[in-house]
Amino acid sequence: DQQVKQNSPSLSVQEGRISILNCDYTNSMFDYFLWYKKYPAEGPTFLISISSIKDKNEDGRFTVFLNKSAKHLSLHIVPSQPGDSAVYFCAATSPSNDYKLSFGAGTTVTVRA
Amino acid sequence: GAGVSQSPRYKVAKRGQDVALRCDPISGHVSLFWYQQALGQGPEFLTYFQNEAQLDKSGLPSDRFFAERPEGSVSTLKIQRTQQEDSAVYLCASIRLNPGLAVSYNEQFFGPGTRLTVL
Numbered sequence: 001d002q003q004v005k006q007n008s009p010s011l012s013v014q015e016g017r018i019s020i021l022n023c024d025y026t027n028s029m030f031d032y033f034l035w036y037k038k039y040p041a042e043g044p045t046f047l048i049s050i051s052s053i054k055d056k057n058e059d060g061r062f063t064v065f066l067n068k069s070a071k072h073l074s075l076h077i078v079p080s081q082p083g084d085s086a087v088y089f090c091a092a093t094s095p096s097n098d099y100k101l102s103f104g105a106g107t108t109v110t111v112r113a
Numbered sequence: 114g115a116g117v118s119q120s121p122r123y124k125v126a127k128r129g130q131d132v133a134l135r136c137d138p139i140s141g142h143v144s145l146f147w148y149q150q151a152l153g154q155g156p157e158f159l160t161y162f163q164n165e166a167q168l169d170k171s172g173l174p175s176d177r178f179f180a181e182r183p184e185g186s187v188s189t190l191k192i193q194r195t196q197q198e199d200s201a202v203y204l205c206a207s208i209r210l211n212p213g214l215a216v217s218y219n220e221q222f223f224g225p226g227t228r229l230t231v232l
Contacts, residue, residue, distance in 0.1 A: 004155070006155075009153075036223075041122075041225065042220075042225050043117070043204055043206075043223030043224050043225045043226055044204070045223070046155070046221070046222075089127055089155050089156070091155075098161060098168065099144075099155070099208070099221075100158045100159070100161055100169065100172075101144060101146075101148075101158065101221065103148075103155030103156045103157070104155050105153065105154050105155045106153075106154075106155050112144045
């Protein structure tokens with residue numbers, strides 16, 4: 001049963017524009033959410049996270065928004081750069097889950113020059 | 114190196130063959146996770162160690178899968194009598210602190226993975 005869902009398998013955006021990636025979850029026990037970035041033949045690398053006590057977290061060009069009532073989060077990348085082309089995974093966890101991560105299926109972002 | 118390393122990076126096995134995948138976590142990292150990533154999917158949890166103790170193996174798909182971490186550092190994931198459905202990338206991740214003691218979600222570092230192809 002997929003507890004974290006990324007319904008858009010791919011996203012193409014022009015360099016300099018905003019990329020918006022969406023993620024939905026079903027488990028109300030999740031209290032911490034993370035975005036990972038993955039290049040081919042490499043492991044996922046941590047990008048940004050948000051605790052359930054917040055609704056926004058910003059780090060440079062990356063902002064994550066959390067809507068707990070809708071069980072929805074999004075990642076905004078502004079401005080998008082060619083190096084942002086990668087697969088982005090949304091993940092969720094909780095202390096009761098021993099912090100093991102539940103991942104979405106990923107969204108492949110392609111930034112066009 | 115300073116990161117999580119995994120070996121081999123690629124493994125081709127004939128159906129029915131046993132395989133062993135190795136993970137070297139970051140030195141001093143207490144907790145270690147194994148994930149399986151099928152093609153086009155996100156990683157899925159397999160098992161979790163805290164030091165040498167395997168605290169959760171609920172994600173192992175069958176009794177053909179076995180993981181160990183005898184000295185609390187290097188871990189090996191063994192798959193017996195491999196099947197085609199075992200073909201996936203196997204990811205290892207380590208985390209510095211005991212998860213129950215501090216919030217350190219951000220410090221779960223992943224290795225590059227082992228791509229297993231079963232023919």
